[in-house]
Amino acid sequence: MITEESFIDFKCPCCKDSVSFPQETAGHLRECPICQESLVVPAAGQPAARPPIPIATPRLVLRRLAPGDWKDLLEVMSDEEMYRYIEMAPMDEERILRWLEQDTHVRITTPDQIFFLGIAPRESGKVAGYLGLSFIDSLRLQASFHLLVGRNHQRKGFGIEAVRALLGFCFNGIKLHRVTASCDARDAATCGLLEKAGMRREGESVKNKPLLEGGWVNTVYYAVLAEEFGVTPP
Secondary structure, three states, rough: OOOHHHHEEEEOOOOOOOEEEEEHHHOOOOEOOOOOOEEEEOOOOOOEEEEOOEOOOOEEEEEOOHHHHHHHHHHHHHOHHHHHHOOOOOOOOOHHHHHHHHHHHOOOOOOOOEEEEEEOOOOOOOEEEEEEEOOOOOOOOOEEEEEEHHHHHHHOOHHHHHHHHHHHHHHHOOOOOOOOEEEOOOOOOHHHHHHHHEEEEEEEEEEEOOOOOOOOOEEEEEEEEOOOOOOOOO
């Protein structure tokens, strides 16, 4: 039975209007019904907050991409070698600029959209790559991500540090239940990175993706639960 006591009333941290959400959504990511901005539902009696972004680590800042990042992204995404195991073509300046313009309208709660975070080493401030996060259930309790780090920035541990920070955000910041990732089974570097970041290998689909040059490849699937990451479920 739903009663008034079953809801948490608070002011949206963006538009400051009064909103209400069920008590069981406390700590979870939701969209303000008035301004459509993303927010984290607070515990009863506490103020609401925006999602904790940017995400800081000792060496990195994971932040929203900006139009001025196009040159850094062009350096990363025009490199054909980066796409050996990715179903995507290299991007030129025009495509990157168009993507960045579209990305300004995406919120983490925007349905059916990938939410991108640039990976920026503190030392240089340049964007070395990105993480793409998307929800895979309607309750926003499960999400999947993919990672791209430019060749000039690899072998420095940036990828592992970025993934661990993203998982911390997912489980501690917005209280997700499960996070997944997948990659081409031939991509030993990415498989190793996901495992070192604390993800569990769940399975492998055999010959499920065709190659343009002919033949088929396998896909490996990884996942981690909140409790496996060290977060006690509610």
